[in-house]
Amino acid sequence: MKFRKIFAVVLAGVMTASLAACGGGDSSSSGSTAASGDSGSGEKQKLVIWSWGADEEKKAREDAVDIFIKNHPEIEVEHSVIPTADHAWDQKAAAALAAGTGPDVIQTSPDYYGLYTDYYEDLQPYLEKEGVNPDEVFTDGMLDPYYRPDGKMEGMPLLENVFVLAYNKDMFDEFNVDYPTADWTWDDVLEASKKFVGGEGADATYGMVNHWVDPNFAIICKGGTPYSDDLKTVEINSPEVAAGLDLFGEMVQSGAMPDDTAAKSLPKEQLFVSGHAAMYPLGGFETKLIADEIGDNFEWDVVTMPKVEGSDINNVMYATGYAMLKTSQNKDAAWTFLKEVGYENEEMAQVTARVGIPGNKAVAEGYYKEITNGPIDNSKYLEGLSGARLNIWGGVFANAGDQWTQIWQAVTINGESGQDAIDSYYPVLEQAFNEANQTE
Known part of the structure; x- marks a missing residue:
């Protein structure tokens, strides 16, 4: 199936502001790094790589490329790490692709x-x-999402991240609530969360944080699906999806989860690490950060995400990799980097393992699995891969995702029922989905 290229429409709004940023210096870039030494011909190959990331992810990208540079003195590497905040990445990438001035390799x-x-x-x-x-x-299942329906392999997997349910053991003990287990469902999460409600203002306590991934879990937590496997039919208007929305709506309305105002006043990370929320859907990309911030403040642990009755899907997966652009001026060097960062160079994969499950199978099932942050290792993330669904509203489905956000907010902010919110916004969501899914 070919998607109608709505990219041109998206690009129109950002191109004017972004084209200038595609030239030399960019304050959001890490700058360039060049390898030393020459090839046998006396001329270096030039390779330009664009990555995204901040904090730990940025450092991991840079360290992996530094290893590649060390191993390939015949290649002059220019590597930029561009932040995703405030659409910096989207705007720069869109403008460069349209102008044909992109890098050789792009995340x-x-x-x-x-x-x-x-x-x-x-x-x-x-x-x-x-x-x-x-x-x-390749780590099991990690290559599959990079194939288009026509068999094109459009990218090289770098890493994936899924979620586990972190919980504050001290809070569970204090409120006399049984610890979560791998057999819990989302109904169990809801009922347990209500038992932590107490206090007001800065002293308020909650069962679970308000995490940005929650709208995705609302779709699947009662067995719902966003669309058909072939991506042709939207399936949001179902009793299962409505029930998932109602579950999260009840969590907010009961005070078990912060409402929008409370969530903005105290970030989710601080709410958990300060002992004001008992549970946290913890992504693999943020494990080290959360563990470091908790320190010795309290005892904590993780379990796999709650089971979903009647479904094998109970997790959300975010994946990233690298692609070679057709306009690349040095495709041999580009491929050398891609295969090494993807599956061939274990040292690079070990760096990637700091921020996610690496595409390199040997490293994922060995080195990554044994990494510990605080009291936990990464084995629960590997367990979560098999039941994970790829991030639902990315790319061509972003406009439909905007309508889903309206549905989510109608339930969690305005207090509407899941079905009423779906009834209000579903026609526009379906239209946006179908427009994205039209063939040329």
Whole structure:
């Protein structure tokens, strides 16, 4: 299936402001790093790489590229790490792609759902030429999302992140609530959360934080699906999705989860690490940050995300990788980087493992699994992969996702029922979904 290229419409609004940023210096970039030494011909190959990230992710991207630079003195590498905040990445990438001035290698995600695929080189011939068995070198299931329906491999997997349910054992003990188990459902989370409600203002306590991933979990927590597996039919208007919305609506209305105002006054991380919220949906990308902030403040642990009755899907997955642009001026060097960052170089994969499950299978199932942050290791994240659904509203489905946000807010802020909110916004959501899904 080919998606109608709504990218041109998206681009129109950002191009004027962004084209200038695609030139040399950029305050949001990490700058360039060049390898030393020359190739046998006396001329270095030039490779330009764009990554995104902040904090720990930014450092991991830079450290991985530094390893590549050390191993390849014949390649001059210019690497920029561009923040995603305030749409900096989206604007710079969109403008560069449209102008044909992008890098050789650019970070990407399969949850773009084909948004930029026309700009990406098909990597399948490169992979076949290497003669490797993908099942042996890639973490299970991690390569699959990078294939388009026509068989094009549009990217190289770098990492994936899923969620676990972190909980404050001291709070559970204080409020005399049994610890979460792997057998819990979201109904169990709801009922337990209500038992932590207390206090007012800065002294208020909650069962669970208000996390930005919650709207995705509202779709799946009662067995709902956003759309069909072939991406052709929207399925939001279902009793299961309405029930999921009602569950989160009840959490907010009962005070078990902060409302919008309270969530803005105290960030979710601080709410949890300060002992004011008992549970936290913890993404693999933020584990070290949260563990470091908790320190010795309290005892805590994690379990896999709550089970969903009648469904194998109980988690949300965010994936990222790298793509080679068709306009690349040095595709040999670009492929060398892609295969090493994706599956061939274990030292690079170990760096990536600091912020997510790496695409390198050997490192994921060995080194990554044993990493500990505070009292936990990463084994629960690996367990969560098999039941994870790719981020729902990325790329071409962003406009439909905006309508889902309206539905979510109608329930959690305005106090509407899930079905009433769906009835109000579903026609516009369905229209946005169908427009994104039209073929040329």
